[in-house]
Amino acid sequence: MSIIEVNNLTKYYGKARGIVNVSFNVDEGEIFGFVGPNGAGKSTTIRLLLSLIFPSGGEAKIFGKDCIKYGPELRQEIGYLPSEVFYYERMKVIDLLKYSASFYKKDCTKRMVELSELMELDLNRRIDDLSYGNKKKVGIVQGLLHQPKLILLDEPTSGLDPLMQRKFFNLIKEENKRGVTVFFSSHILGEVQKLCNRVAIIKEGSIIDIQDIEKLQKDTYKKVRILGSEVDEKRFEIEGVSKLEKNNGAVNFFFKGDINQITRIISEQRITDLTIEEPTLEEIFMHYYE
Amino acid sequence: MNIFFRELRANFKSLLIWGGIVMFFCFAGFEKFSAYYNNPELLVIINSMPKALLSAFDMNAFNLTTITGFFGVMFNFFALILSIAAAMWGSDIISKEERDKTVEFSLSLPVTRSKIITAKTLAAFVNCIGLLLITWGITLAATSKYQPDSEFYNFLSLGMLALFIMQTIFLSIGIFLGSAMKQYKRAGSLAVSILLGTYFFSVISGMSDKLEFLKYFSPFKYFDSARLLHESRLDMTFVWLSVAIIVVSLIGAYSTYSKRDLYI
Secondary structure: OEEEEEEEEEEEEOOEEEEEEEEEEEEOOOEEEEEOOOOOOHHHHHHHHOOOOOOOEEEEEEOOEEOOOOHHHHHOOEEEEOOOOOOOOOOEHHHHHHHHHOOOOOOOHHHHHHHHHHOOOOOOOEHHHOOHHHHHHHHHHHHHOOOOOEEEEEOOOOOOOHHHHHHHHHHHHHHHHOOOEEEEEEOOHHHHHHHOOEEEEEEOOEEEEEEEHHHHHHHHOEEEEEEOOOOOHHHHOOOOEEEEEEEOOEEEEEEOOOHHHHHHHHHOOOOOEEEEEOOOHHHHHHHHHO | OHHHHHHHHHHHHHHHHHHHHHHHHHHHHHHHHHHHOOOHHHHHHHHOOOHHHHHHOOOOOOOOOOHHHHHHHHHHHHHHHHHHHHHHHHHHHHHHHHHOOOHHHHOOOOOOHHHHHHHHHHHHHHHHHHHHHHHHHHHHHHHHHHOOOHHHHHHHHHHHHHHHHHHHHHHHHHHHHHHHOOOHHHHHHHHHHHHHHHHHHHHHHOOOHHHHHHHHHOHHHHOOHHHHHHHOOOOHHHHHHHHHHHHHHHHHHHHHHHHOOOOO
């Protein structure tokens, strides 16, 4: 079953483009990456899903129900972590969390305490005394305390130190194991690679590609690095090779196709070292950014 | 209910500040009155003032040397202060979420936009009632030493009812502007500008018969304190006009806020 269905969703802010004809589906239990540069329309899409803003065209459904018509009902089961969190500054963390919990139909106290301990949150401080990273931690607890079935993350890791980032990712993975669907928007491909099953690439308001991450890395590109002073890089100018370059006696390139072709050429040459590895997403998708 | 109580708590300080302002005006006013009280010389001075000036401040309708007459003049100041407070609370209580960017949090919670307006309007309304009660209480305390007669107390109660209606009008207009305007920063200043504009209408409508029609545009003129005193009742035409303004503003607030993009 699709948890999120988006069909030709379009949003213009006056004349300014938000997103144009965006369509994708997110399946139950999936971690779906949503990747693109700043201003591509990632936040616009999420805000449309939350009906904070209204579409100029197309439709979006969550749990099979229209996002606008059933917005408040759907949000019972949605957890949202925005890229920047803003809360009522004069409230204490504990009061803010209790306030947030009071909107949900279930008792959230236990989960709230668990999450706060995990995130090492000081519950008795006032929101306006917190640092950026600590506010973000409040955001994580607030977004997850009602044990939502769908989690929407909008560049969630900014402001978190590496240790907290890891804790956060583990938390998301655990939630996912329990069957929670995650929609993960980011411009940091490394994060997406670690976490997601599928990824959609958005650029200038339109989706340009939706791919399976494992497939993308395993079946398509190989990153080849050959060391050796006598290596003739011109031999590698065959179909499927891209970004071929030679510097300091090392030949680097990407290859897409039958790997035997490459090993054959390599075996004809005298080399000192060889690595063939899966490229990072960053390397695969760099051309989408350019 | 949670939104309502949170707003009450968040606005409590503001209520105290406005209460302080009312208290200051009240004591400053009645301090002056102690010099006017039963002082025939004052009447001579007032009679020598230009008539337009007197009518602008409703001073020709009252005998300022009596407590009832003096309250009639004070009423206009109360009307202004209480209405400004109401307009500011109204316009602020919705638009501040966008100003402080908390809207992305508060509206991603499972709550409808109409519920938010209802809860916030009620919270601001309770604040208005609180300020009215403070005004009432302080006036009672400040006037008690002059042992006012029952005419004064009737006039006072009627005056408070009129103030209450004016507060509600400006509260609703404020709520409407705060809900409808995308440029949330301007909602508060526009609400107060409208208020001061209508106050200006009320001042000049009394100066000339040709300008009298302006009184329909000024809630300050709906319940003229001189007529409240002499007729001892509210003019029902204006009561209905007030109800209409309030209802239209609130309907406007609900319908626009439920359909518009939030400014994030």
